[in-house]
Amino acid sequence: MIIAVASGKGGTGKTTVSVNLARMLESNVQLLDCDVEEPNAHLFLQAEPKEQAVVTIPVPQVDESLCDGCGECANFCEYNAIVCFGTTPLIFPEMCHGCGGCAIVCPKKAISEIDKRIGMVETALAQNITLIQGRLDVGVAMAPPLIRAVKTRLREGMPAILDAPPGTSCPVIATLRDTDFVVLVTEPTPFGLHDLKLAVDMMQEIGIPFGVVVNRFGVGDDRVHVFCSEFNIPLLLEIPDDRRIAEAYSRGELIVDALPEYRRLFQSLIDKTMQRQNV
Amino acid sequence: MKIAFSTSGNELNAPLDTRFGRASKFLIYDLENETFEMVDNKQNLNAAQGAGIQSAGNVARAGAQALVSGHCGPKAFSVLLAAGIKVFYSDVPTVADALDAYRQGKLIESNTADVDGHWE
Numbered sequence: 419m420i421i422a423v424a425s426g427k428g429g430t431g432k433t434t435v436s437v438n439l440a441r442m443l444e445s446n447v448q449l450l451d452c453d454v455e456e457p458n459a460h461l462f463l464q465a466e467p468k469e470q471a472v473v474t475i476p477v478p479q480v481d482e483s484l485c486d487g488c489g490e491c492a493n494f495c496e497y498n499a500i501v502c503f504g505t506t507p508l509i510f511p512e513m514c515h516g517c518g519g520c521a522i523v524c525p526k527k528a529i530s531e532i533d534k535r536i537g538m539v540e541t542a543l544a545q546n547i548t549l550i551q552g553r554l555d556v557g558v559a560m561a562p563p564l565i566r567a568v569k570t571r572l573r574e575g576m577p578a579i580l581d582a583p584p585g586t587s588c589p590v591i592a593t594l595r596d597t598d599f600v601v602l603v604t605e606p607t608p609f610g611l612h613d614l615k616l617a618v619d620m621m622q623e624i625g626i627p628f629g630v631v632v633n634r635f636g637v638g639d640d641r642v643h644v645f646c647s648e649f650n651i652p653l654l655l656e657i658p659d660d661r662r663i664a665e666a667y668s669r670g671e672l673i674v675d676a677l678p679e680y681r682r683l684f685q686s687l688i689d690k691t692m693q694r695q696n697v
Numbered sequence: 698m699k700i701a702f703s704t705s706g707n708e709l710n711a712p713l714d715t716r717f718g719r720a721s722k723f724l725i726y727d728l729e730n731e732t733f734e735m736v737d738n739k740q741n742l743n744a745a746q747g748a749g750i751q752s753a754g755n756v757a758r759a760g761a762q763a764l765v766s767g768h769c770g771p772k773a774f775s776v777l778l779a780a781g782i783k784v785f786y787s788d789v790p791t792v793a794d795a796l797d798a799y800r801q802g803k804l805i806e807s808n809t810a811d812v813d814g815h816w817e
């Protein structure tokens with residue numbers, strides 16, 4: 419069972435939901451922090467580091483003595499990472515997606531691949547939770563390959579919770595792909611509804627079952643609720659706008675640890691998620 | 698020597714397009730023969746990334762040694778630099794005006810990329 423937690427924008431409480439959900443699962447669970455530009459699940463877990471691995475993607479390198487400047491490589495590259503104007507091409511490794519195509523099309527076999535580092539995958543243990551987080555290097559804009567590297571560490575047979583990056587762009591899709599259920603976190607405000615709609619559009623496109631968690635229930639209005647009932651979107655959980663939650667958050671504590679009365683709430687989220695998956 | 702101008706039209710009186718990477722065409726003016734030709738740049742209009750880089754490639758392949766345009770990002774600038782193309786910024790209305798300004802030596806060569814839209 420693989421559950422992803424996503425939201426149309428940042429700051430809705432996506433990570434809060436992910437980590438509390440992970441802690442509430444009785445069994446061993448993997449928590450994958452796929453928000454690789456700003457991984458923050460580790461802030462809530464006193465996790466003990468276990469393993470670190472560098473993630474690279476292959477980027478092309480041209481042997482000038484073999485290249486005749488034909489430009490085939492540049493024509494091929496759909497990411498515009500190579501430009502050629504009759505001499506040895508210029509390569510922009512930061513734009514290269516590592517598809518390897520340019521090396522294949524080069525008639526002179528002038529292109530070889532070198533590994534370019536894009537970030538790290540770190541594994542750590544915190545009680546029942548195995549935290550696997552990706553961390554993109556500063557200045558690198560290539561999140562999807564790193565997210566895929568994080569996901570290759572998924573161990574089958576152990577439940578997993580994936581904390582997705584905010585938004586609805588490629589890194590989010592890379593995270594959600596091949597998950598069983600997606601929890602969309604939002605706030606009951608006009609902005610929250612706007613971003614939720616974008617996220618719902620995305621979900622309908624990728625066709626994975628999903629439900630909604632309303633965070634800071636009590637602020638704002640009932641538009642999100644109206645929207646969900648209108649479109650038959652299951653409302654999985656309402657997390658009240660409780661000062662003590664914000665305080666626990668700012669101390670880096672889990673809600674279910676600091677405020678045991680909320681355990682029932684997160685347990686119900688687990689139960690509902692399980693039910694949804696089985697239908 | 699040839700100079701490239703980014704533009705949306707097909708003639709000397711066409712407007713100078715200040716979006717270098719997303720300009721639909723380049724007018725390549727040959728100063729020796731006083732003639733010009735058009736180079737299409739449309740394939741870059743919808744590029745998800747790297748429009749500036751490939752625009753710079755188009756200008757270089759056209760044999761231009763100078764470019765008069767508007768904003769140009771750091772990657773495109775590095776391509777132009779590698780191709781030995783001098784970069785000038787102008788915000789005059791038409792290609793013809795920009796050509797005049799060039800001939801009169803009124804354009805200032807830029808040595809840096811113009812990320813925010815300010816040359817200098």
Ligand code: SF4
Nearest residue numbers: 495514515517518520
């Ligand atoms: S490996 Fe693919 S993305 Fe990278 S430069 Fe070559 S063709 Fe472009």
Ligand code: SF4
Nearest residue numbers: 485486488489491524
């Ligand atoms: S395809 Fe090969 S030979 Fe042609 S320009 Fe690219 S690297 Fe050079």
